[in-house]
Amino acid sequence: MKWENEKGESGSIDCENVINCGGMWGHEVGRMLGVNVPLHACEHFYIVTEAIAGLTQMPVLRVPDECAYYKEDAGKMLLGAFEPVSKPWAMEGIPQDFEFDQLPEDFDHFEPILESAVERMPMLAEAGIHTFFNGPESFTPDDAYHLGLAPEMDNVWVAAGFNSVGIQSAGGAGQALAQWMEDGQKPFDLGDVDISRMQPFQGNKHYLFERSKETLGLLYADHFPYLQKKTARGVRRSPFHSHLKENGAVFGELAGWERANWFANVGQSLSYEYSWKRQNFFDNVAAEHKAVRENLGLYDMSSFGKIRVEGPGACAFMNYIGGGQYDVPVGKIVYTQFLNDRAGIEADVTVTRMSETAYLVVTPAATRLADQTWMMRNKGAI
Ligand SMILES: Cc1cc2nc3c(=O)[nH]c(=O)nc-3n(C[C@H](O)[C@H](O)[C@H](O)COP(=O)(O)OP(=O)(O)OC[C@H]3O[C@@H](n4cnc5c(N)ncnc54)[C@H](O)[C@@H]3O)c2cc1C
Numbered sequence: 001m002k003w004e005n006e007k008g009e010s011g012s013i014d015c016e017n018v019i020n021c022g023g024m025w026g027h028e029v030g031r032m033l034g035v036n037v038p039l040h041a042c043e044h045f046y047i048v049t050e051a052i053a054g055l056t057q058m059p060v061l062r063v064p065d066e067c068a069y070y071k072e073d074a075g076k077m078l079l080g081a082f083e084p085v086s087k088p089w090a091m092e093g094i095p096q097d098f099e100f101d102q103l104p105e106d107f108d109h110f111e112p113i114l115e116s117a118v119e120r121m122p123m124l125a126e127a128g129i130h131t132f133f134n135g136p137e138s139f140t141p142d143d144a145y146h147l148g149l150a151p152e153m154d155n156v157w158v159a160a161g162f163n164s165v166g167i168q169s170a171g172g173a174g175q176a177l178a179q180w181m182e183d184g185q186k187p188f189d190l191g192d193v194d195i196s197r198m199q200p201f202q203g204n205k206h207y208l209f210e211r212s213k214e215t216l217g218l219l220y221a222d223h224f225p226y227l228q229k230k231t232a233r234g235v236r237r238s239p240f241h242s243h244l245k246e247n248g249a250v251f252g253e254l255a256g257w258e259r260a261n262w263f264a265n266v267g268q269s270l271s272y273e274y275s276w277k278r279q280n281f282f283d284n285v286a287a288e289h290k291a292v293r294e295n296l297g298l299y300d301m302s303s304f305g306k307i308r309v310e311g312p313g314a315c316a317f318m319n320y321i322g323g324g325q326y327d328v329p330v331g332k333i334v335y336t337q338f339l340n341d342r343a344g345i346e347a348d349v350t351v352t353r354m355s356e357t358a359y360l361v362v363t364p365a366a367t368r369l370a371d372q373t374w375m376m377r378n379k380g381a382i
Pocket residue numbers: 021022023024025029044045046099133134135136137159160161162163164165166167168169
């Protein structure tokens with residue numbers, strides 16, 4: 001690994017493994033290593049009051065509906081916010097000299113949080129503000145941190161993008177990563193945070209800037225089933241997009257793809273009404289299901305990953321990597337999983353035999369890169 005400091009000195013360090021734990025610098029550090037680490041810095045605000053007479057230790061309070069958290073801090077109150085529209089920072093890059101530093105306060109931005117907080121905890125109206133703190137930290141496109149072996153390199157690891165839960169998550173994330181590095185296998189299912197879930201396009205700075213306006217606030221939002229992100233949408237569309245739209249499609253996003261999640265009836269609002277119970281599209285999906293079951297349906301699978309495996313060893317390779325029997329007649333489709341040495345599931349795919357020496361592996365949109373990486377890393381095994 002090459003290094004360079006501000007005095008213009010440079011050199012290189014030989015090492016077996018590199019871990020990019022560069023926090024909000026992780027994206028930039030990733031670029032130095034040729035590895036995509038999608039994250040963006042956002043401003044995170046809290047205030048600390050002057051000492052409040054008689055205030056003793058109290059439980060930490062979270063009020064998600066008001067986007068606020070409260071902690072007693074040495075006889076003072078600390079009030080922090082995860083507001084719905086946050087402020088991404090340093091789109092043009094984090095200044096070279098920024099380290100353990102603060103950003104300017106923005107009282108107008110924090111005021112709505114403080115107003116509700118005064119209603120919730122009236123003593124705040126009397127207490128003066130001792131500190132207005134604004135510190136940047138990193139947020140990822142899906143609000144989950146990045147852990148594990150980078151898809152692009154076999155000895156570059158990532159532990160970054162901690163979405164304001166880096167202190168709380170550090171012990172577990174560190175242990176999981178250490179175990180993974182030691183054993184060469186994930187110690188348990190880490191799909192939610194595995195860096196290989198990220199798509200190449202998610203390293204785009206404009207995309208990250210837009211998406212991170214939303215992700216900070218989602219920390220305290222209700223995580224309804226099917227909740228759709230509002231920012232940085234429309235990145236990938238299928239050739240059928242306008243046709244689906246004209247027919248009432250209500251889209252949802254997966255790995256950047258806009259997919260028709262359900263079809264609204266004429267006159268019905270084309271939007272989700274989120275709920276913990278049956279949501280507004282229940283009957284629409286039921287009708288679609290019935291139509292396909294009793295008649296005929298055509299599905300747009302454009303978002304799925306397609307990986308072609310070709311060569312004289314293709315059949316042997318497929319039979320090594322997958323749990324099924326792929327030595328089947330040309331044209332036949334086999335649905336199985338790719339398994340690891342512990343019989344854990346690495347991928348869930350359909351495989352079509354195209355010829356004696358070629359297969360088409362169709363993978364879920366979200367795991368295309370992870371599945372392809374798993375195949376590439378195992379191709380030397382037979
Ligand atoms: C105001 C605020 C309140 C927070 N409250 C909480 C909380 O209550 N609970 C919680 O769990 N989390 C909280 N967090 C989040 C938590 O602080 C972070 O998630 C955590 O510190 C991130 O740790 P890290 O090791 O990933 O990154 P960092 O601690 O940022 O470490 C990254 C390091 O990489 C170094 N670096 C950068 N570039 C290079 C380079 N080129 N070469 C060498 N080194 C480099 C940096 O100098 C830095 O030391 C809060 C954050 C903020 C800003």
